[in-house]
Amino acid sequence: MSPLLAKQKTPSDEATVQVHALSAGHLTLPERYFVHPASQTARRTVPSLAFLIQHRSVTGEVTRIVFDLGLRRKLERYSEPIRRHAATREPLTTDPDVVKSLAAGGLIPDDIDYVIYSHVHWDHVGEPGDFPQSTFVVGNGALNLLRGGSDSLHGSHSFFEADLLPPTRTIELSNPDLATNAGSSRSGNSKPGEPDFHQPWKTHGDLPRVIDLFRDGSLYIVDAPGHLPGHINLLARTGLKKFVYLAGDACHDRRIMRKQKEIGEWRDSEGHICCIHADRTLAEKTIERIRELERKGVEIIFAHDFEWEEDPSNAARFWGPRL
Template structure:
């Protein structure tokens, strides 16, 4: 398997989990056949990935990357049109949010000592997508470079179709001068349109000429390439330690991360590719329900594409597992969180 096994200069990262709020989800909206009366309060996890390289933005010996920002600590700062949806997900826990977890760690393990300052010590924020429970409070990360999937900035500005009207989003959510969209998926010109044809798909936003974004030196060569069993990945640092995995279907611009933490283990950060591990394994099916407009929908903008993505992720993980361990962590996996509290920041996976 090209690139999956050890290389002459293998680079590994560390991964720490961050509490970034909790929301309450009705099971029947996510898993087919679930009890319609069951609602579960689940985490919206964030992750700190530390890469052993000196960042361009500050004097340090490690690059700090945060994947997803969870829930805003100030629920009133969501757009008015989003408030009914937020209210339907109560009870909601906002303390600690992502920033507080970075500063104090799990259970305030840092005491009075600040572990990481989100304003000055986070170099990159990669968002799996910009749903309300993943967008967090970007203004806390006032020196970070934001990296998002193609079409994300257009989605924030203009919305996308009846499920995602513009008024649900804050168009100024991300700092334009410090935000970079990943390259468009080349399949958007062919099979991608099989799923999104006729929909108001957000277009790619090129990086502006006056950008303040300082990216890894390899960024000029970023393109979607196969890695192991994954058909579309970007080698973020160019050293096979952090791969952004194209994972469309949930919402426009949705991406995952595959990170290498040792010579024998990867961690797959699945965002909202699904909301229950049984969906990834095929044990259960994605729930579909009345969309209120005379049609059927799921929590994904396109259910068929989301199912295709799950099959690709499952195949990619299984191929990697022929050589090494792969741990999968989904953003809203309550059981995983309860089993792994000792691995939250400043602990490591």
Template sequence: MVSVNDSQNCVQLHALQAGHLTLPERFFVHPSSDNLKTTVPSLSFLIKHTDSKSGNIHRLLFDLGLRHPTTKYPQPVQNHIGTRQPLTAYPDVVQSLEHGGLKPNDIDLVIYSHIHWDHIGDPESFPNSTFVVGPGTSSLFGNKSLRGGHSFFEENLLPEGRTIELPSVDDKRATKITQQSDISAVDIKFNQSWRPYGRLPRTIDLFQDGSVLLVDAPGHLPGHINLLARIQQEKYVYLAGDACHDRRILTGEKQIADWLDDSGHVCCIHVDKTEAQSTIERIRILEAEGVEIIFAHDVSWEQDTKNSHRFFGNA
């Protein structure tokens, strides 16, 4: 995974509790029992980067988990939440930050893996942060073609004047700013193109030192991105968002599920199942090469006692 041009700068990475929800397995894995359900986390991650030249410190959040209280969601999302019980949004990401001594104003960037309801938290809690979303995210607002109760997207979700939408992977421009944005984080280099990095065909090297890479991860939803972080020399963590909802799909024990909705349409939790399978295959190769993989709903990672100290404030 290491590029010869990397300065070997590393970042600190912590997990944040940001709520739990319950997933009916038949919508996510195959084969599965119709009645089997699993309560899983919706993880957020805090990344601290120190620029090796300027000494500037930047703090990033990758996903915000569930919104607290859930009554702040629009009614269509609240209706869908009724199918994901038991569910709790406590502690939320703000409370988890406070557990480790930080406040929302300490966060420079909020990076969304994608904008499904269980990852967006409450952006109003971060009034001074710049928000970053993947290419094609803005196409989801007002989109009526996606099926399922989870496919409702708040048109005023992204903060006006503080949101950057990354460019299409085919776009020669470095970035596309959905609203005019005053980025105070001057060391963060959005002014670059998607480039291959090791096994990953499309990445953006956020600080141009190989420590934090945004990764195009198509298949689940337009705008879905992952993040690769170098936390020690030669040690990487890959935050895989919703590229996979169950680790047994990554291991090959299970397959991605399909189901019929009430109208008889074939549905899948991924908008492009073929692309999703290709993304999962790339992640599978990374894991075989020694990269640690963490999914947003990674209940086995969360419950592993070896990881308890990796939650912010627990060390």
């Protein structure tokens, strides 16, 4: 049994969060860029899921987090290189977006305390300007990408916007590879139940680097390297011995999880070998850790998880009436 599920019960084991899916657009993926082997013409329309996580502290205070914002409502609001790439992902829809999906359950952007990005690819960042009161949280290395600090990424999906996030309302997590990192050695909050993004990364069960965000075992930020610098996942406890793992773009197709397919690669116009993952070796290690969690009873949901979305039993897990 997984250490996540088998550890001795403590008072904090009662702490849980509510997790609801949010519709945040759909796009169409050419399979050859994501899985191997694949037909040159095979295409699949997939969601770009976002999630609403709600945590109630022992004092009754509710913290609301949105994990990813999906597709931007107005494509013309993307930079020109991203718009050109988005044109290759048709059919593409942006209605409903995250704001409309939140409204279906009675929430507005000002109700959201934090927006946590799994990573900063265009189909996950949405429209940050819709959330003028929220604090944005990104994994370590994401801000460098936004500033154009990496020249090793290839492919038309590897464009980023330097002005994406408001500097005064953005937290970049500390480097999980540096155990003695000054940023990770400090803690901004001392009360269990309050979010603390500045605490050290620690080992938790099968996961080598996590942050116990509320320090009550209800929600963990998980270092999930491979897809893109700063790629992070969330592990949420939603009930007694019940966990949901929000896996972002750690994997784009469950056939890879089932070992029916491999991760795809292709050559760009300049002859570079490209992969949807910045570091394929690290991505495969992350996928194997996720496989192990799934084998031990943790529910896994990927950002582009069309199998999960199409399962009728999951319709009630969206926030508000299904749009």
